[in-house]
Amino acid sequence: MVQGSIETQTARQILREPGAPVVVFDHVQLAFDDKVVLRDVSFTLIKGHTKVILGASGSGKSTALKIVVGLLKADAGIVWVNGQRVDQLTEKGLMDVRDDLGMIFQEGALFDSLTVRENVGYKLYEETALPLADIDRRVEEVLGFIGLAEHIGKMPSELSGGQRRRVAIARAMAFKPSIMLYDEATTGLDPITATTVDDEMIKLRDLENVSSIIVTHQLRDAFYVAEHMAMRQGNGEVHVVRATREKEREAEFIMLQDGLIIFEGDADALRTSADPYIRSFLS
Amino acid sequence: MLSLIERWLKASAHETQEYVYLTSAAFYGVFTRPFYRHDIVEQFDQIGAGSLTVVLLAGLFTGAALASQSGLTLDQFGARPVVGRLVSASMIKELGPVLTALMLTGRIGSGIAAEIGSMVVTDQINALRALGTDPVRKLVVPRVLAGIFMAPVLTVIADFIGILGGWVIARFQLQVNSGLYWSSITKGLYIQDVWMGLSKPFVFGFVIATIACHVGLRTTGGTAGVGKATTLSVVAGSVAVIASDFFVTQILIALMY
Numbered sequence: 001m002v003q004g005s006i007e008t009q010t011a012r013q014i015l016r017e018p019g020a021p022v023v024v025f026d027h028v029q030l031a032f033d034d035k036v037v038l039r040d041v042s043f044t045l046i047k048g049h050t051k052v053i054l055g056a057s058g059s060g061k062s063t064a065l066k067i068v069v070g071l072l073k074a075d076a077g078i079v080w081v082n083g084q085r086v087d088q089l090t091e092k093g094l095m096d097v098r099d100d101l102g103m104i105f106q107e108g109a110l111f112d113s114l115t116v117r118e119n120v121g122y123k124l125y126e127e128t129a130l131p132l133a134d135i136d137r138r139v140e141e142v143l144g145f146i147g148l149a150e151h152i153g154k155m156p157s158e159l160s161g162g163q164r165r166r167v168a169i170a171r172a173m174a175f176k177p178s179i180m181l182y183d184e185a186t187t188g189l190d191p192i193t194a195t196t197v198d199d200e201m202i203k204l205r206d207l208e209n210v211s212s213i214i215v216t217h218q219l220r221d222a223f224y225v226a227e228h229m230a231m232r233q234g235n236g237e238v239h240v241v242r243a244t245r246e247k248e249r250e251a252e253f254i255m256l257q258d259g260l261i262i263f264e265g266d267a268d269a270l271r272t273s274a275d276p277y278i279r280s281f282l283s
Numbered sequence: 284m285l286s287l288i289e290r291w292l293k294a295s296a297h298e299t300q301e302y303v304y305l306t307s308a309a310f311y312g313v314f315t316r317p318f319y320r321h322d323i324v325e326q327f328d329q330i331g332a333g334s335l336t337v338v339l340l341a342g343l344f345t346g347a348a349l350a351s352q353s354g355l356t357l358d359q360f361g362a363r364p365v366v367g368r369l370v371s372a373s374m375i376k377e378l379g380p381v382l383t384a385l386m387l388t389g390r391i392g393s394g395i396a397a398e399i400g401s402m403v404v405t406d407q408i409n410a411l412r413a414l415g416t417d418p419v420r421k422l423v424v425p426r427v428l429a430g431i432f433m434a435p436v437l438t439v440i441a442d443f444i445g446i447l448g449g450w451v452i453a454r455f456q457l458q459v460n461s462g463l464y465w466s467s468i469t470k471g472l473y474i475q476d477v478w479m480g481l482s483k484p485f486v487f488g489f490v491i492a493t494i495a496c497h498v499g500l501r502t503t504g505g506t507a508g509v510g511k512a513t514t515l516s517v518v519a520g521s522v523a524v525i526a527s528d529f530f531v532t533q534i535l536i537a538l539m540y
Contacts, residue, residue, distance in 0.1 A: 069413050095415045103413040109406035123414045126319070126421075171414075 015083055020047045022179055022211050023068055028077030030063060030259075037063045038074070038259045045179070048250070050205060050212045052222045054281070055256035061215040062106070064256075065181045068213065069103050070094035082179070102172030102210075103181040107188075108164040110156040110171070116143070117152045120170045128175075142170045146200050162193030169200050173208070180204060182214045186221045198224045199240050206230040207238065219282065226251035226267045255281070302497045305423065309493065312417070312424040319421050326425040330391050330492075331433035338437045339444050341386050345378055346370055346445030350452035363457055367464040368471030370449035375472065375480040379442035381528050384487035387434060388520035392495040395426055396516030399499025400509040408500070418500070427492045434488030435481055442480065475539045483531050490523045 015022065023045035030038045037060045045051045053061045066072040067079055070086045079087045081097050089097065110119050121139040124130055143149045146166045156164055165185055172180060182201060186194035198221050204210045206229050216222050229243040253270045255263035255278055263270065263278055270278065353369045399422055402408050411418050446468060453459040495516045502512040 066409070071409050071412060091412075091417070095417075098413060098415045101413070103410070105406040105410055105413075107405065109410040111407055111410070112401075112405075123416075127317075127415050 015047070018047060021045065021080070022047050022082055023051075023213065024078070024080035025064070025067075026078040026080070028064075028067065028074045028079060030060075030067065030072065030074050036259055038067075041077070041256075041259070041261055043254055043261070043264065045211055045213055046250075047178075047211050048205070048209050050214060050225060050251040052226060052251060052253045053213065053215045053256060054217060054219070054222060054253060056217060056281070059256040060259040061217075061256055062183050065103065065183050065213060065215050068181060069098060069101050099175070100177050101179050101181065102175070102177040104165070104168045104172050104183060104185045106184040108156075108168035110164055110167060112156055114156075115152070116148070116154050116156070116159070116167055119156065119167060120174050122171060123175045138174060142174045143167075145173075145203070146170050147196075160193075162189050162196060165189065165197050166200060169197070169204070173204060173210070176208075178210060180210050180212045182212065182216070184216055184218075185214070186216065186218050191220065194218065194221055195224065197221075198228075199230075201225050202228050202240050203230040203238060207232065222253070223267055226253070298501075301501065302493070305419065305497050305500070306493050308419045309423045309427050309496075312420040313428065317420060319425060322421060322425040323428055326429035327433060329394075330387075330426070330429040331436060334387055334390050334433070334437055335440070337386050337390055338383050338441045341382050342374075342379065342441030342444035343448040345382055345441075346374055346448030347452045349373055349378065349445070350449035351456065354452070354457040364459055364463050365467050365471070366453050366457060366459055367446075367449065367467035370453075371446050371468040371472055372476060374442050374445040374449070376476050377528075377532075379445055380438050380480055380483040380487060381524065383438045383441045384434065384484065384491060384524040384528075385521055387430075387437070387488070388491050388517055388524060391426075391430070392491050392516045392520040393513045395492065395495035396499040396502075397509055397513045399496060400502035400512040403500060403502045404505050404508060423493075423496045423500075426496055427489065430488035430492030431485055432488070434484040434491070438480065438484040475535075478539060479532070479535050482535060483528060486527055486531050487524050490527055491520050494520045494523055 021044045025041050025043050028038055028041045029036070041060070041064065043051065053064060055061045063072060067074050068081060068086070070089065070091075074087050077087070078085060082100055084097050086094060086097055111122065114122065117136075117139055118125065120142055121135050124135040124138060125132075128135075140149060140152065143152055146169060148163060148166055148170065151159060151163065151167075156167070159167065169185070180201070185201070186197050189197065201212060201214065202225055205212050214222065214225060227243050227248055228240050229247045230238055230240050232238050248268075249266050252264065252266060254261055255270070257277055263273060263275060265273075271282070273279070350366055350370050353366050354363060357363050357366055357369070399408075402411075402422075408418050411421060450461065450464050453464045454461055498512050498516040498519065502508045504511070
């Protein structure tokens with residue numbers, strides 16, 4: 001018991017330090033019946049960094065995210081999230097891990113029967129004992145951050161596709177998680193709207209120090225997030241500008257092909273890769 | 284052929300296992316925190332108050348048709364004045380509970396399966412889990428509680444309206460004296476009949492809601508899958524109501540009569 005407590009404290013201390021590993025995949029495998037979805041996948045997400053998982057449809061990208069948040073269990077391998085082995089936790093134990101994880105699903109997955117306010121504040125209204133006034137204030141603050149404050153009373157069906165994705169981001173960030181998981185957050189959006197969603201991801205990462213895993217097959221968005229950074233000006237305004245070389249290196253790319261990692265490196269390494277599959281993917 | 288049967292048996296066993304798992308998780312959720320009171324109240328309103336019109340109409344016309352048909356048969360024995368007794372016994376013991384349950388299967392069983400099924404295919408259930416909410420506690424428990432407790436209430440209302448519909452026919456078509464009609468009801472009704480009529484809806488409400496939730500949560504295949512789940516929920520729910528009616532009747536007869 002004492003030993004366990006010491007281990008937990010040590011893990012917490014390590015996680016507080018810069019450069020700490022917040023998500024670790026160690027030789028993870030998963031198959032649905034005869035179809036192997038992930039084969040021996042290993043990677044690490046460093047605190048405050050971005051991991052971009054690329055790959056064609058059905059390559060296992062979304063499955064990897066669902067394993068991180070505990071929606072799916074790996075057949076083999078170890079998965080660490082914020083110092084906890086999610087592959088060994090029960091559904092009840094996973095609830096604690098999920099308190100620090102925000103996930104944006106494909107198409108947003110907003111609750112149809114709830115307003116934008118209720119969607120964004122869902123976790124705070126339903127799963128915490130915070131005073132209503134505090135929750136309302138946080139919801140308004142988050143919607144202001146993503147520029148949708150005037151839509152607070154609308155239903156999801158009244159929003160455009162891009163607005164829905166941004167509300168989904170607001171819902172995931174309302175409870176201030178330190179890790180965000182984006183599952184095809186920009187797929188199906190026009191380039192201008194996709195850029196507004198990308199900007200929200202960048203702002204969260206750089207201004208709120210949120211670690212991110214971005215799953216996408218939209219190369220344009222993947223490179224945009226990796227090669228830009230958010231800066232707050234003296235007057236409080238936030239601008240998204242070209243990232244410094246050092247900042248660019250904080251975004252790492254993984255390419256999955258049939259559940260197997262075939263590339264791992266930064267944006268430059270990806271662009272210059274000679275692998276025929278990656279070349280065809282980039283072209 | 285053998286492998287086909289084997290596959291069917293495996294699939295059936297798996298479905299049964301998942302159904303039992305869901306019902307036990309729901310049972311556990313009824314007695315342990317967290318409770319989603321707002322959802323429970325909302326479901327009581329939707330399933331109870333929302334089904335009132337359907338149940339009233341079904342009860343009224345069933346009672347009226349029953350009185351009309353019974354009148355013809357009873358005339359052959361010169362027993363037209365006891366039409367009330369026949370209507371009340373049939374309504375309270377059998378027709379009221381079963382027809383109300385079938386109406387609820389069509390109305391709420393399909394609604395629950397479609398709603399939860401849509402949430403599954405649009406990732407809303409996964410979103411709930413990712414946000415730290417147990418979908419069984421949030422979605423299944425309120426619907427099962429509302430099904431269990433509102434089905435008996437609706438059945439009692441259907442019974443009363445059915446008997447009232449029977450009175451309209453008895454009084455104005457069969458020309459039976461009102462006093463005679465109502466007194467034959469009270470004379471012919473035993474406490475066992477009332478228990479029989481009140482016990483069944485609890486079982487039916489549970490069966491309808493749990494089957495609908497189970498089918499909804501296991502929806503796959505996009506919007507077409509939601510349509511299939513809705514149909515399956517109504518078909519499986521209706522058959523389950525009729526089958527459980529038989530077994531509950533046998534048990535209650537053995538226990539009470």
